[in-house]
Amino acid sequence: MQSSNFADGAAYVGGRFVPIQEAAIPVTDWGFTRSDAVYDVVHVFHAGFFRLDDHLDRFHRSMQARRLAPKENRVQIEEILHRCVALTGLRDSYVAMVALRGRPRIAGSRRPADCDNHFIAYALPWVDVISPEVQARGAHLWIAGVPRVPDACFDPTVKNYQWGDLTTGLLEAHDHGFDTAILCDAEGFVTEGPGFNVFIVKDGRVLTPDRGSLHGITRASVLELCLSLGIEAAVAPLPRALLEDADEVFLATTAGGVMPVARVGRRILGNDRPGPLSMQLKDAYWRKHEEGWHRTPVRVLAEERAGSL
Amino acid sequence: MQSSNFADGAAYVGGRFVPIQEAAIPVTDWGFTRSDAVYDVVHVFHAGFFRLDDHLDRFHRSMQARRLAPKENRVQIEEILHRCVALTGLRDSYVAMVALRGRPRIAGSRRPADCDNHFIAYALPWVDVISPEVQARGAHLWIAGVPRVPDACFDPTVKNYQWGDLTTGLLEAHDHGFDTAILCDAEGFVTEGPGFNVFIVKDGRVLTPDRGSLHGITRASVLELCLSLGIEAAVAPLPRALLEDADEVFLATTAGGVMPVARVGRRILGNDRPGPLSMQLKDAYWRKHEEGWHRTPVRVLAEERAGSL
Secondary structure, three states: OOOHHHOOOEEEEOOEEEEHHHOEEEOOOHHHHOOOEEEEEEEEEOOEEEOHHHHHHHHHHHHHHOOOOOOOOHHHHHHHHHHHHHHHOOOOEEEEEEEEEEEEOOOOOOOHHHEEEEEEEEEEEOOOOOOHHHHHHOEEEEEOOOOOOOOOOOOOOOOEOOOHHHHHHHHHHHHOOOOEEEOEOOOOEEOOEOOEEEEEEEOOEEEEEOOOOOOOHHHHHHHHHHHHHOOOEEEEOOEHHHHHOOOEEEEEEOOOEEEEEEEEOOEEOOOOOOOHHHHHHHHHHHHHHHOOOOEEEOOOOHHHHHHHO | OOOHHHOOOEEEEOOEEEEHHHOEEEOOOHHHHOOOEEEEEEEEEOOEEEOHHHHHHHHHHHHHHOOOOOOOOHHHHHHHHHHHHHHHOOOOEEEEEEEEEEEEOOOOOOOHHHEEEEEEEEEEEOOOOOOHHHHHHOEEEEEOOOOOOOOOOOOOOOOOOOOHHHHHHHHHHHHOOOOEEEOEOOOOEEOEEOOEEEEEEEOOEEEEEOOOOOOOHHHHHHHHHHHHHOOOEEEEOOEHHHHHOOOEEEEEEOOOEEEEEEEEOOEEOOOOOOOHHHHHHHHHHHHHHHOOOOEEEOOOOHHHHHHHO
16 A cells, blocks of 8 residues: 555654655764764665665665664664555665664763664665766766775775765766766775776676775675676775776766766766676676566555455 | 744754754755765854854855755854754853755756755754763774875865764774774874864874864864963974873864873873863863853843843
8 A cells, every 4th residue: 555645755753654754863863963974775676675685784884893783683674674665656766775874862072982872774766876868878987086084094894974075076977077086095005986886897707895985885796797697896995096997987877777987087988888798797787687586575555465366 | 032942952953943853854954964064063052152153254164165055045044053952042052054965956967066955953952962970071083094085085174974983983982992093094103083083192292184184163162262271382393102192182073072091002192181282271271161252142032132121
């Protein structure tokens, strides 16, 4: 029984399911005023979650790393994600789960431990990080001047909303007429971009950075695909010069999958189109989705099950 | 005509004034999901703003640095802050102003430039960053292991909510039984703590870090006080060893003023009490408040003015 109210998205917030338009957090929540929150995003393809357990595992690791403990346990969180998607009636969806520090139980406390942590989730219609048109021609990737925040300051494997450096890179990219940006760390090693991991192809070998970046689930999927397709792949330090000298470059993210790149800075890759190995991996990624790879079917609502008896 | 609804705080959000309990932002606002927001906090002491113009100047610099342009202009923002305080009826208040990226006008856009930026503000009852009891005995300051995010990654003079490293430092401090934390950068220079600047006193000279920290308005006030009191003061590189070897240490913040420190890590300063120069500056800071220093009286509501005629 999905209401048309939920067609634009369904959220779980404050222990209730509401249309996405009504989903809000207090302006004084430390999840906002200190960006003291972790999140994860899983996608639903043709009514099935992709690698749901892997996303839940990572989300729980992120919460533990920041000592966030909302009252919902893992089973309940999984149930909430299913229900958010089911309420929307969407077959393809972007599903977010977020743990926030909340506000102190003791008025005036400045101690994170005094806060009531809470959990929110929401399902939205699927949107690509990079538009399908840009993906088709190959993205133009700007190498940002702003350095990525060092791992020692904030662990990039803990999925978080502190996008300041990534946003700066994105603004630089748009100023120069590029689609998106990739950031290097202060030592000149390639890290990640706003919402995606990066891969390069050089002499038939696939490489992705070992630092400064999220351990992406799509990144893991690409490495798995390489193994199954007999393509040599490695997680390794990736100096900026290697990115600029790559045969092919592609990006990997939940909200887009494998996204080929045609230009890196002023350099045009190959024939200014997505490279062959990038396309092979992109095609395999979506074909295996069709075949039910790592799929968890979205559970229909109890009301619907009852109705279909 | 302040309603009792506003006694716990008054907010301006979505162009309307509401009780703080009702002030919320969408869970999909980039101000939250990318921590793409800047803010400032000014305090009201005995029905007068302290250095309101300085806070508004800094807030506008922060907005410009992040290309945030909400529809309210400076005059309107000032009027909104006055009204928030007036609605609460508070004589002492903590007043926040925030500019958020908002959400894209174009569905699916990932471009900051496509977003409708917006402005929120709120006035709350005054709360000290460090409780008055702790201030009286002198705060215990932990030197955090986590390094401060480098200035090159995110300009710390742009007041922002990306508190990840500061929160990590705070958690460390509490784990070790300390009140709060100070962070050093990766090169070993002292920066700032969660919500405050730091000063040291050595051989009668006052020093505060030249890097990794906000250009605090209270910091500026302390430097001004030093000048007027004939105390030598400087903004300079501050190696960690100098902090550990200080005669006195104190913290400076809008939400607390000048806050003396009694312990730095395992080291006890002086006689484990606030130092004499710290107390001199703290006393002068509040005495000058009483005298109307940099004061802008809070404008009463039009309804009240009408009523008093």
